[in-house]
Amino acid sequence: MNELKLLLPNHISTLYQQLDSNVLLLTATSFVVWLIWRVVYGRLEVLAERTSFHWDNLTLQALKTPMSTLIWCWPATISIGFLLQQQMGSKLNWLSTVKLILVIAIFLWFIMRLINNVEEYVLEQKKRDETTVQAVAKVARLFFLTIGALTIMQAFGLSLSGLLTFGGVGGLIVGLAAKDLLSNFFGGMMIYFDRPFKVGDWVRSPDRQIEGTVERIGWRMTIIRTFDKRPLYVPNSVFSNIVVENPSRMLNRRIYETVGVRYDDGSKVEKITEDIKTMLKSHPDIDANQTLIVNLNGFGASSLNIMVYTFTKTVNWIRYQEVKQDVLLKIIAIVADNGADIAFPTQTLKIDPTSLGELEG
Known part of the structure; x- marks a missing residue:
């Protein structure tokens, strides 16, 4: 940040220093920037509505609230830091870290909203497999949350190499302790990528008393609604060891x-x-x-x-x-x-006339 200040012209650098130390000026500037953002967003929204490309609408919708939050929270963080510095009489070294964490959090918020919007849009189109769309969305959320968490840890001064080394040893310990949980997780991954069934399919297993309609496929368990409307909560690891029949895919x-x-x-x-x-x-x-x-x-x-x-x-x-x-x-x-008839169970009883005569005598 200090290197950036040195690269700025003198009048812009002076204005930046005033903004960094004047609460009222910061608040007024935030309000002006917010108004400009609202006008720009309105124009972009009108332009996006005129296009047949839907991804720009989804991106704008995801960006709206996080950007407004950043416009207000960034100056608010600087103002709070300035007031605390005046009260404490010393410079706060952690203020730059808080700003960085704020930017990372806003970026993650935008990404999560964008993923949710894309997921809902694709599911509404009903052109893609619902289970696959949900699986890709979950993996994307997990990926960006992991990257965000690592970036925040690095902002706090933690060594990522040491953290990854500790994570390798800790992962081994956690893996042994949570063997069933991990087996269910990888069982869910198998269902997502092999796709033996999807949400809405009628499934049954000849190995277990499992039959019904798939309602939800989670990371740990799958919910199946039986035909008498009872819910079955089946751990995903079970599907690795049983035969699953999918009558919904009959031709x-x-x-x-x-x-x-x-x-x-x-x-x-x-x-x-x-x-x-x-x-x-x-x-x-x-x-x-x-x-x-x-x-x-x-x-x-x-x-x-x-x-x-x-x-x-x-x-x-x-x-x-x-x-x-x-x-x-x-x-x-x-x-x-054809002058015929459907048969029904009959019996023909044959009686020997000789035996009949003896009975009558």
Whole structure:
């Protein structure tokens, strides 16, 4: 700061010294600068609204409050330091450190607001994966907060090399003590980058009693809402050791049914299977490009079993049930149109007439 004063012209340096020691002049200058900033911000806002580029709006919104705070807090810090120097009668060496910390804090505040604005804007567009956007935003916040903390420590005179050395030893101790916490943290990182599921997906695990809709993926745990509306709080490390099924990413849903026809209608089975297959191929909600099988599959206890194996175009569970119902009703109609009937469990009892005569005698 002193080197900067030497580079300034004499009249500007004199004005700077007056500003640095006159509370009233500092306050008046702050007010004037704030008014200029408000006018400049208003003009920039109008120009940003005219452009189709949204990032300038997000940057201006993030900069508005931090810049106003800096305009008032910087002179206020100098004024408070000047008043304390007058009372104590000695120069305050820590004042320059406070100014530097103020600038760092304002910069971090601006960056955090910018990250929040960008995150909200990208999520509103719904063109990017929600989980990935949130993960990138969290990593960005963590990165800048870490850099800011290290810069503030250096401003206080702490040696970063010594701090990093201590951090290596301390990190080993903390890692051993917080093994579960770290495993959950890295489990969350695995979910963010591998993306086996995202917020809003329906997931389930055959290894554990976990099934429901993902509500939130945190650094330590994932919140899953079950279908009976109970929340499940699952530590992220669990997902490293279990199989996770994601039905939300299905391409199709399967209809796999067995239709039983009476043995008396055996001569009509071939025509029935052909009609069912034709109906499925022409059905608007059936994906004919997937496997489609309609065949006599076996002899049941009281029916000739026809296997119906096909896939719907929709993956929505409610819509799937509607399509499945429509297909089954059409199959019933096809069986009836061929003069056949759906079988139901029956038993045939054969009585030997000789034995019947002995019983009557």
